Amino acid sequence: SSLFEALAPQPADALLALIGAFRNDPRTGKIDVGVGVYRDLEGRTPVMRAVKEAERRLLEEQESKGYLGPEGDAGFFEALKPIIFGATDHADRLTGLQTPGGTGALRLAAELIARLNPQARILLGEPTWPNHHPILKAAGLELAPYEHFDVPSQRLNFAQALETFNQAKRGDVALLHGCCHNPVGADFDAAQWQALAVVMRDRGILPLIDLAYQGLGRGLDEDAQGVRIVLDVVGEGLLAYSCDKNFGLYRERVGALYALSRTADTAAIVQSNLLSLARANWSMPPDHGAAVVRVILTDPALTEDWKAELTEMRERIRSVRDLLAAADPALAPLKGQQGMFSTLPLTPQQVARLREERGIYMPPSGRINIAGLTPDAVPAFVDALASLR
Numbered sequence: 375s376s377l378f379e380a381l382a383p384q385p386a387d388a389l390l391a392l393i394g395a396f397r398n399d400p401r402t403g404k405i406d407v408g409v410g411v412y413r414d415l416e417g418r419t420p421v422m423r424a425v426k427e428a429e430r431r432l433l434e435e436q437e438s439k440g441y442l443g444p445e446g447d448a449g450f451f452e453a454l455k456p457i458i459f460g461a462t463d464h465a466d467r468l469t470g471l472q473t474p475g476g477t478g479a480l481r482l483a484a485e486l487i488a489r490l491n492p493q494a495r496i497l498l499g500e501p502t503w504p505n506h507h508p509i510l511k512a513a514g515l516e517l518a519p520y521e522h523f524d525v526p527s528q529r530l531n532f533a534q535a536l537e538t539f540n541q542a543k544r545g546d547v548a549l550l551h552g553c554c555h556n557p558v559g560a561d562f563d564a565a566q567w568q569a570l571a572v573v574m575r576d577r578g579i580l581p582l583i584d585l586a587y588q589g590l591g592r593g594l595d596e597d598a599q600g601v602r603i604v605l606d607v608v609g610e611g612l613l614a615y616s617c618d619k620n621f622g623l624y625r626e627r628v629g630a631l632y633a634l635s636r637t638a639d640t641a642a643i644v645q646s647n648l649l650s651l652a653r654a655n656w657s658m659p660p661d662h663g664a665a666v667v668r669v670i671l672t673d674p675a676l677t678e679d680w681k682a683e684l685t686e687m688r689e690r691i692r693s694v695r696d697l698l699a700a701a702d703p704a705l706a707p708l709k710g711q712q713g714m715f716s717t718l719p720l721t722p723q724q725v726a727r728l729r730e731e732r733g734i735y736m737p738p739s740g741r742i743n744i745a746g747l748t749p750d751a752v753p754a755f756v757d758a759l760a761s762l763r
């Protein structure tokens with residue numbers, strides 16, 4: 375008998391199964407709104423122009439692949455700061471490190487929290503990115519879910535967030551989507567961020583903000599508004615950042631974890647803990663994608679070109695949202711939502727019907743990737759949804 379027999383089989387990733395089914399579907403006009411990557415008008419997920427140029431330069435100029443430390447590419451980590459934090463220089467109070475994607479940043483944040491307060495509960499607005507649950511649980515943390523958004527009415531439940539925060543214990547952690555909420559697209563406005571931040575400060579809740587789509591919602595500065603308000607008001611917190619969407623670097627695994635502490639002395643201790651946790655997880659993060667981002671952000675012309683292409687991507691998403699909202703009153707709420715994702719109020723049976731009858735692919739949750747639609751495909755998509763009513 376096998377020494378592996380004690381293992382129970384685990385479910386496969388539902389989205390990956392969907393990719394295979396879509397590829398094997400012979401119908402022309404089939405639509406994939408399942409997979410969560412940006413797509414251009416030709417349905418491609420392109421390598422951005424500035425990324426290609428940075429890669430060319432790296433190929434020419436990089437002279438060593440010797441090890442870096444667990445902090446990864448320090449130039450990358452510094453160059454991102456003004457993009458995220460704007461004019462506010464948190465100086466010695468802001469530390470952190472490069473991580474393998476936003477996922478790595480979240481995992482490291484979870485382990486830091488488990489180390490500093492094993493009793494911490496993670497206040498988590500639902501629905502959320504499904505991977506949040508296993509990442510946090512893997513670090514042994516307890517989750518305290520509350521309703522962030524009501525899918526049938528497409529309404530953000532701000533009152534529920536406020537009430538949950540008002541009942542939290544000191545040392546609890548609030549995991550918040552910085553912008554472009556995945557999977558519902560519903561973000562807090564500035565006044566709501568401010569109100570939540572005040573409660574977090576007053577009750578001793580540690581903010582953990584997941585910022586994975588900066589620049590794909592309203593704009594680079596606009597999408598960092600929540601992060602900036604919260605850190606300003608609360609004075610400490612964690613930020614898990616991903617460059618994988620806004621630089622189109624998905625498989626290169628580019629992310630960072632930033633930690634803001636109240637004093638420089640505390641920040642140094644936090645940093646030593648992050649470095650030791652990184653060593654125990656991956657020793658050091660992969661280099662290439664972060665080096666690409668550093669090359670782009672330290673060259674004004676490349677930075678401009680990256681921003682221009684990011685703006686094209688954002689506007690393409692925006693235009694599809696506007697088309698959907700204009701085509702059917704039932705889809706009107708999608709216009710006020712941000713980023714690539716919205717979740718339609720569909721049952722798993724309706725989702726299956728869309729796939730079988732119309733060749734439209736999405737996960738059973740009804741989450742759609744807006745960038746999976748081109749303007750040409752909108753009428754067929756809207757018609758298919760109407761056929762379910």
Ligand code: PMP
Pocket residue numbers: 410474475476477478503551556584586616617618624627628629
């Ligand atoms: N947070 C959210 C909300 C996400 O949607 C994603 C990616 N799907 C991530 C974090 C992780 O991003 P990465 O691919 O950089 O690990």
